[in-house]
Amino acid sequence: MQNPTLSTTTTYLTCSTCHTNLCFTSSVISKGFTGRHGRAYLVSSLLPTNIIHGKPTSRALQTGAHTVSDISCKICGSNLGWKYIYAEERAQRYKVGKYILETGRVRKVNYWDGRVGDGLDEHGRRKGEKKGNGNGKVGWEPGWEDLGDDDGDGEGVEVDLADEEELEAMFAGNWNKDKALRRRERRRLAEEARRKVDSNV
Ligand SMILES: [Zn+2]
The missing domain is CATH 2.170.150.20 (Peptide methionine sulfoxide reductase.)
Incomplete structure (x- = not known):
């Protein structure tokens, strides 16, 4: 374009x-x-x-x-x-x-x-x-x-620079792929639940 x-x-x-x-x-x-x-x-x-x-x-x-x-x-x-x-x-x-x-x-x-x-x-x-x-x-x-959002495929997981908590974990030296994925999954579910509520309004 x-x-x-x-x-x-x-x-x-x-x-x-x-x-x-x-x-x-x-x-x-x-x-x-x-x-x-x-x-x-x-x-x-x-x-x-x-x-x-x-x-x-x-x-x-x-x-x-x-x-x-x-x-x-x-x-x-x-x-x-x-x-x-x-x-x-x-x-x-x-x-x-x-x-x-x-x-x-x-x-x-x-x-x-x-x-x-x-x-x-x-x-x-x-x-x-x-x-x-x-x-x-x-x-x-x-x-x-x-831009910083995870694409959800779980491959080659990197620190999500758009996420304050992950960024802090990275600088503190305790960022961990499994922990990050679990957190993102929780966030995704919370987001989904919120969208459902929004669409009912
Ligand atoms: Zn101004």
Whole structure:
């Protein structure tokens, strides 16, 4: 579908409010983290000129006590997430120096040879339109946010980088294929049950 003669495609996450570039999507380490407003990305680096850092503060997160610095967009001031400054627990220290970006506060934008993509597919529809319901995902390429999901065949099982718990287990050195598969199966069943409930509404 993509024109092979266009060689330089750059993809950014931008501020969903003012569209300032925040980071390259290649800086996204995991898409399975949790922010204050729902799902979030763990990102290795941001474009420093477009970010304002708040004062470091202690915060009790789901995964224990951390020192974090809130980050916001330099242009419009929107809160975007935080930077991990320090983690009390050794197993959490891999996150130090990295960033949380709330998925609801950012948007993915493609540039082709320096030109902003129009976000339309070959039928002229806005990409990901079915998912677009004001949750910040309008214009996303369908499936991009699901890249890390297991394909379910059980062969060549690798760490699911989209899953916060598996990522933590990996950094702590106790990730284990069987445990991961059991966990994914439980998650799949829970997901199925939730879908059934949803479709009855
Ligand atoms: Zn902004």
